[in-house]
Amino acid sequence: MKVINSLLALCALSVAIVAVEATLTEFSAPACPARPESESPRFPDKAWNVEYGQAQAVPAFARKFNLTCTTCHSAYPYLNGFGRKFKRAGYRMPDEDGSVDPDMQNHRTISKNLVLDETFPLALGMDGDLLSLRSGGEAEMAPFGQLTLIGAGNFGTIGSYYVNFAVAAGEDESGETTISGHGVVGVHPSPLLNVVAGHGNIYHHDPYNSRSPHPIVAQHAHVNQSQFIQMYGYDSGLFYSLGATAGPAGKLGRDRQGYARLAYDFTDNISVGTFTRFGRTAEERDSALAHDDAEGGHDEAAVAGATVPELNDLSAGVDFNATIGSFNTVALVEWSSQKNVLDSSEKQQELVGYAEFFYVITSGDRPLLMPLVRADYAQDLELNRRKVSVTANLSSYILANARIGAEVATDLVVPAAAEKSTRATAFFSTYW
Amino acid sequence: MTKFFATLATCGVMFMSSGPSMAGDFALNGVAANGAKLYKKSCATCHGKKGNGKGPAAIALTPRPSDFTNAAVMAKTSPEGIYKTIRDGGAAMGKSPLMTPWKAVLTDQQIRDITAVVLGFSGMSKGTDK
Numbered sequence: 207m208k209v210i211n212s213l214l215a216l217c218a219l220s221v222a223i224v225a226v227e228a229t230l231t232e233f234s235a236p237a238c239p240a241r242p243e244s245e246s247p248r249f250p251d252k253a254w255n256v257e258y259g260q261a262q263a264v265p266a267f268a269r270k271f272n273l274t275c276t277t278c279h280s281a282y283p284y285l286n287g288f289g290r291k292f293k294r295a296g297y298r299m300p301d302e303d304g305s306v307d308p309d310m311q312n313h314r315t316i317s318k319n320l321v322l323d324e325t326f327p328l329a330l331g332m333d334g335d336l337l338s339l340r341s342g343g344e345a346e347m348a349p350f351g352q353l354t355l356i357g358a359g360n361f362g363t364i365g366s367y368y369v370n371f372a373v374a375a376g377e378d379e380s381g382e383t384t385i386s387g388h389g390v391v392g393v394h395p396s397p398l399l400n401v402v403a404g405h406g407n408i409y410h411h412d413p414y415n416s417r418s419p420h421p422i423v424a425q426h427a428h429v430n431q432s433q434f435i436q437m438y439g440y441d442s443g444l445f446y447s448l449g450a451t452a453g454p455a456g457k458l459g460r461d462r463q464g465y466a467r468l469a470y471d472f473t474d475n476i477s478v479g480t481f482t483r484f485g486r487t488a489e490e491r492d493s494a495l496a497h498d499d500a501e502g503g504h505d506e507a508a509v510a511g512a513t514v515p516e517l518n519d520l521s522a523g524v525d526f527n528a529t530i531g532s533f534n535t536v537a538l539v540e541w542s543s544q545k546n547v548l549d550s551s552e553k554q555q556e557l558v559g560y561a562e563f564f565y566v567i568t569s570g571d572r573p574l575l576m577p578l579v580r581a582d583y584a585q586d587l588e589l590n591r592r593k594v595s596v597t598a599n600l601s602s603y604i605l606a607n608a609r610i611g612a613e614v615a616t617d618l619v620v621p622a623a624a625e626k627s628t629r630a631t632a633f634f635s636t637y638w
Numbered sequence: 639m640t641k642f643f644a645t646l647a648t649c650g651v652m653f654m655s656s657g658p659s660m661a662g663d664f665a666l667n668g669v670a671a672n673g674a675k676l677y678k679k680s681c682a683t684c685h686g687k688k689g690n691g692k693g694p695a696a697i698a699l700t701p702r703p704s705d706f707t708n709a710a711v712m713a714k715t716s717p718e719g720i721y722k723t724i725r726d727g728g729a730a731m732g733k734s735p736l737m738t739p740w741k742a743v744l745t746d747q748q749i750r751d752i753t754a755v756v757l758g759f760s761g762m763s764k765g766t767d768k
Contacts (some may be wrong), residue, residue: 272743274736277695288698299683300694309678474697568700571735583715 212517251487257306262370263637265360265607266329267292271299274571280529281566281573282607282637283418287474287529290413294440296360296366296394304397304440308363319362326590327359331637336610340630349634350375368393370406388431398439408434408451408465414479416525416538445469445479453487462486463519475529480522481540486547487519517544523559532568537561555587564599572606608636664718666750670758672750680740681752689759701734706759721753 263282268275275282278289285293291300299310312324334351357369371387388406402411407430409417436449446468453461463486469479523540539559546552564578578599585592596618601611616628660679678687686693691705705711715723719731725746728737740749 272680272738272740273683273695274738276736277698279682280698286698288695291694302686302692302694304694307678309675310682312679570729571738 262331262354262356263607264329264356265637266325266327266356267297267360268357270323270325270327276568276571276573280534281564281576281601281603283611284564285413285418287471293402293411293413294438294445295397296364296392296400297360297368298366298394304339306394306397311360311363313360313363321360321362322358327357329356329358329637330354331356331635333635334633336632336634338632339630342625348375350635364394366394366402368404368410370454387432396439398441399437400439401435401437403435405433406431408436408449408483410433411436411438412447412467413445414469414477414525415529415534416527416536418478438467443471445471447476467526477527479525479527481525482520482522484520485518486516487544518546518547518550519544532566534564534566535562545565557583557585557587559583573603576603576611578602586621589621592619593617593621593624594619605636607638608634610634664716664721666717666721666753666757668721668750668752668754668757669749669756670751673748673753673755676744676748677752677755680744681756684737689756699734699736701736703734703737706756709760712760717753717757720756721749724749724752724756 226633238365263275263279265275267273267278267486271277276286278285280286287598291304292298294300295304295306298306299312301310313321314324315321319531332350332352333354334349336347336349338346338348340346352372352374354373355371357371358367360366367390369387369389372385374384374386388404388410390404390406390410391404392400392402392411394400404410405582413416421423430453432451434449434451437599438445438447440446446466448466449464451461451463451465463483464485465481467479467481469477488561519542521540521542523538525538526535527622528535537560539557541557543553543555545554560580560582562578562580564576566573568576576599578597578601580597580599582595582597583593594617595615597613597615599611601609603609611633612626613631613633615631617626682693683695684693684699685691685706686696686703689706691708693703696703712756723731723733723737724744725739725741727735727739729735730739744752
C-alpha cells in the first residue's frame with residue numbers, strides 16, 4: 207500500500223509540476239492592485255503595502271509525522287519557533303541541535319538513490335469570503351475565493367520540494383477566474399548551507415511571520431512572483447539568506463535584483479531582522495503604464511508607448527517577531543527607492559510598515575479564538591502623502607484546520623485625492 | 639496443603655519480579671530493541687531521543703511532553719497506561735490532547751515495542767521483553 211502511495215505521490219507531483227509550468231506559460235499572474243495613475247504617473251505600482259511571501263498551512267506535514275497543527279503553528283498559518291526550525295530544515299524534522307537525523311524522518315527508502323515520503327504529500331486548501339462589504343460599494347460574496355493544491359515534502363535525504371497550484375475566483379481586473387502556481391526545489395546539505403530555487407515569491411522560504419501574510423490580511427498583500435535562486439543558513443541564533451531574482455523579459459526590460467536578509471533569534475520565539483533588495487526593475491506586470499488586458503495578455507500598445515525605462519530599485523528594512531505565551535507580535539518597516547536609470551532626478555521613495563498583535567486562546571489541540579489588531583502605514587516620501595489604516599480581526603478555529611472569522615478594516619489617513627474606505631469581511635479558511 | 643502454599647508463593651514471586659508490566663491482566667510483550675528505531679522516528683520529536691521530554695518540538699507544546707526519565711512522573715503511570723496513551727492518544731487518557739493517537743499509524747506490536755522503550759528510560763522495563 208505504501209509503495210502504491212509513493213507511486214501515486216510521484217505521479218501527482220509530476221502532474222503538478224507539469225501543470226504549474228504550463229500555467230506559468232499560459233496564464234498571467236493575478237494582477238496586483240494598481241496604484242491610481244494620478245498619484246505617481248512615472249513609476250510602477252510599487253507598494254502602499256508590504257511585499258509578502260505566501261503563507262499556508264500544509265496538513266500533509268502534520269499527517270506525515272502524526273503531529274497536531276499546533277506543533278508548527280501558533281495558529282495557522284503563523285509559524286511558531288519549532289515551525290520555523292522545520293521550514294529551515296527543508297521540511298525535515300530537525301534534531302535537538304538543529305541538525306537533521308535521517309532516523310527521525312518519516313521516509314521510505316525505495317532504493318539507494320530513491321528516498322520518498324512515507325505518506326501522500328498533498329494538501330488542499332480553500333479560502334473564501336462569505337460576505338464582503340465596502341463603503342461606497344455593494345455587498346459581495348465569494349465563498350469560493352481560492353482553491354489551493356499544495357504538494358510538499360522531500361526527495362532523497364537532503365532534497366525538498368514545494369509546489370503550489372491555485373485557482374482563484376475573480377481576482378484579476380476582468381473578474382474572471384485565474385490560475386497560478388509556483389514551485390520551489392531545495393537541497394539542504396547542512397544547517398549552514400541550504401539552496402532553494404524556483405518560481406515564486408522571493409520570501410517564500412523566509413521563516414519569519416513578518417514576511418508571510420495572514421490569509422485575510424492578505425488582501426493587503428503585494429505578492430510578486432519571479433524566478434529566483436537563494437541560499438540560506440542558520441547557526442547559533444543567526445539566520446542569513448542571500449539570493450538573486452530575475453523576472454520574465456518584457457518590452458520594458460527584465461527584473462534583475464539581489465536580496466539579502468539577516469535575523470537574530472534571541473530565543474526560539476523572539477527575533478529581530480533586517481533585509482535589503484537591490485537592482486534593476488521593470489515591473490512590467492504591475493506597471494500603471496502596462497496593464498494586463500482582459501484576455502490576460504499584455505497590452506502591447508501601452509507597453510510600446512511607455513516612456514519609463516528600467517528603474518534602479520533599492521529597499522531596506524527591519525522586522526520584529528515575538529511570541530510571549532499566547533501573545534504574538536509581528537512588525538515590519540521598509541524604506542524603498544526607485545530611480546529612473548536615465549534620469550536620477552526622477553525618483554520615488556516610500557516608507558511602508560505594519561504592526562500586528564494577536565492573542566491565541568487555545569482549547570485542547572487547537573486554537574479556539576484569535577483576536578487580532580493591526581495597523582498599516584505607508585508614506586510617499588517625495589510627495590509627502592500618507593496612508594494609515596487599522597484592521598480588527600476575530601477568528602475562531604472550529605477545527606484545528608478550519609477557521610471562520612470576521613474582519614473590519616478602515617482607513618484613518620489617506621492621500622488628499624483619495625477617499626477613506628472601510629471594509630467588513632466574513633471569511634473562512636480550511637486546509638486538509 | 640504445603641504444595642498449595644508453595645505454588646502460591648512461587649506465583650507471588652513471579653508476579654512481583656515481573657514489575658508493573660504484569661499488573662492486572664496486562665502483559666506488554668514489547669521488545670525495546672525492536673522499538674528503538676520506531677521511537678526515534680515517532681516519539682523523539684517531542685519526547686527527545688533520551689526520553690527526557692526535551693525533543694525539538696517541545697518548545698512549541700503546552701503542556702510540555704512527559705519526561706520518561708523522571709521517576710516521579712513515571713510512578714503515576716503504568717505500562718498499560720503508557721501503552722494505551724500511545725495507542726489512543728493523550729485526550730482519551732485524560733492527558734494532553736497534543737499527544738496524538740498512533741493506532742492508525744503503528745501496529746499493536748509496534749506500540750508495545752515503543753512502550754518497552756519508554757519504560758526503559760525510567761528503568762521500569764525489567765520483565766517487559768519477551
